[in-house]
Every structure is written in structure tokens, then in C-alpha cells.
Amino acid sequence: xxxxxxxxxxxxxxxxxxxPFPSPFQLAALERQVFDFLGYQWAPILANFLHIxxxxxxxxxxxxxxxxxxxxxxxxxxxxVTWNIFIICFYLEVGGLSKDSELLTFNISRHQSWWSENxxxxxxxxASMSGIKGLDSHSYISVIGCAxxxxxxxxxxxxxxxxxxxxxxxxxxYVVSVFTEEExxxxxxxxxxxxxxxxxxxKPTNLLFKQTYL
Numbered sequence: 001x002x003x004x005x006x007x008x009x010x011x012x013x014x015x016x017x018x019x020p021f022p023s024p025f026q027l028a029a030l031e032r033q034v035f036d037f038l039g040y041q042w043a044p045i046l047a048n049f050l051h052i053x054x055x056x057x058x059x060x061x062x063x064x065x066x067x068x069x070x071x072x073x074x075x076x077x078x079x080x081v082t083w084n085i086f087i088i089c090f091y092l093e094v095g096g097l098s099k100d101s102e103l104l105t106f107n108i109s110r111h112q113s114w115w116s117e118n119x120x121x122x123x124x125x126x127a128s129m130s131g132i133k134g135l136d137s138h139s140y141i142s143v144i145g146c147a148x149x150x151x152x153x154x155x156x157x158x159x160x161x162x163x164x165x166x167x168x169x170x171x172x173x174y175v176v177s178v179f180t181e182e183e184x185x186x187x188x189x190x191x192x193x194x195x196x197x198x199x200x201x202x203k204p205t206n207l208l209f210k211q212t213y214l
Contacts, residue, residue: 025055028164032157039114043104047083051076058172067179074172077165084158084165091151091158099151113150121147 033048054076061069090097090104091113097103105111117124123145 025164025168026052026059028161029055032161035114035157038118039116040109040111041104041113042106042108044087051080058168062175065179067176070172070176070179074169074176077169077172080165081162084161087158088155091154113154115150115153117143119146119148119150119153121145 029048029052033045033052036044036048054073057069058073061067061073089095091099093099100112102108102110116122122143125142125144
């Protein structure tokens with residue numbers, strides 16, 4: 001019984017230590033989501049939303065001792081890495097992809113990355129288009145003075161997401177292995193046995209007591 005109690009205490013400690021694990025992953029996903037919303041990048045917005053849900057699921061599985069949820073997160077990290085590799089190829093125009101296409105906006109609009117106009121050092125140049133009907137008083141012409149081209153900023157964002165995902169995958173595997181070992185050890189000691197050994201010895205002791213009384 002004492003061994004079971006010690007193992008249970010160890011299990012509680014492991015849960016408390018592992019509970020903060022997805023916090024940096026949530027922050028990274030939320031940061032990515034904000035800038036994709038600002039740029040009306042609908043495909044990345046949907047992907048980020050699903051990623052945030054899976055990260056929360058992994059957090060829940062860690063706190064509530066649900067290894068299956070953590071396994072789901074580990075599998076999703078492979079999908080997330082693949083998606084970010086595609087984003088890198090898209091902005092670097094690898095394999096016939098073009099960063100000027102409307103693929104990420106589902107051909108709904110011609111918006112580009114928010115960083116294309118708001119990157120470090122970028123200055124927007126606008127000119128009056130009052131002579132053309134149907135246009136606003138000002139029309140966007142060009143962006144100059146950018147210290148770093150927006151596609152490289154997007155590539156760095158995706159590379160950071162890949163790094164975070166790989167770290168999350170390794171840590172998720174570690175947490176699952178720890179939980180599995182603890183569960184196997186607890187079961188081996190008899191922590192989940194509905195009829196502990198002292199119940200087995202209880203009946204012969206009562207019989208002996210009755211015989212002595214008679």
C-alpha cells in the first residue's frame with residue numbers, strides 16, 4: 001500500500017510538472033494567426049485555427065492524464081511541419097509556386113501577406129486616382145524602403161513554427177512514455193486491482209476467529 005501511495009504521488013508530480021508544456025506553442029500559433037488575419041490569408045487562418053485546437057487538446061491531455069490526446073498532438077505536428085514547408089516553398093516560389101498567386105486567399109481576394117506593406121522600414125506610396133471612376137480618392141501604388149522582403153519574413157515565421165513543432169513532438173513523446181511507464185508500474189504493483197491481497201487474507205482470519213470462539 002505504501003508503494004502504491006508513493007507511485008501515485010510521483011504520478012501527481014509528473015502531471016503538475018508537465019502541465020505548462022504547450023504554452024509557448026499556443027503563443028506562437030496565436031502570433032501567427034494575428035498576422036494572417038491582418039493579411040486576409042484565409043488558408044493559413046484555417047490551418048492556424050485547427051493548430052490552436054490541437055495544441056489545446058494536447059494541453060488538456062497533459063493536465064488530465066490523457067495520453068491519447070497527446071498522441072493526437074504528436075501526429076498533428078507532422079502535418080503542421082508539412083504545411084509550413086509548403087508555405088516556405090510558396091514564398092520562395094519553389095516547384096512552380098508563385099508568391100503573387102491567390103492560392104492562400106482561395107482566389108477570393110488579391111490580398112498578400114500583411115508584411116508586404118508593413119514590414120520593417122517599409123513605406124507605402126499612394127497617388128491620387130480621382131480621374132478614374134469607381135476608385136477611391138487614393139490608390140496603392142508601391143512599397144519602398146523595406147529592410148527585409150516580406151517573403152523572407154514569412155519564411156522565418158514558418159521555419160520557427162517547424163522548430164517549435166519538432167520540439168513539441170519530442171516532448172509529447174517523452175510525456176507519453178512517462179505516463180505509460182507510470183501506468184504499467186502502478187498496474188503491476190496492484191494499484192488497479194479491485195480485490196487487493198489483504199482482502200484475500202481477510203476471510204481465513206475470520207474463519208479462524210469463529211473456530212476459536214466456538
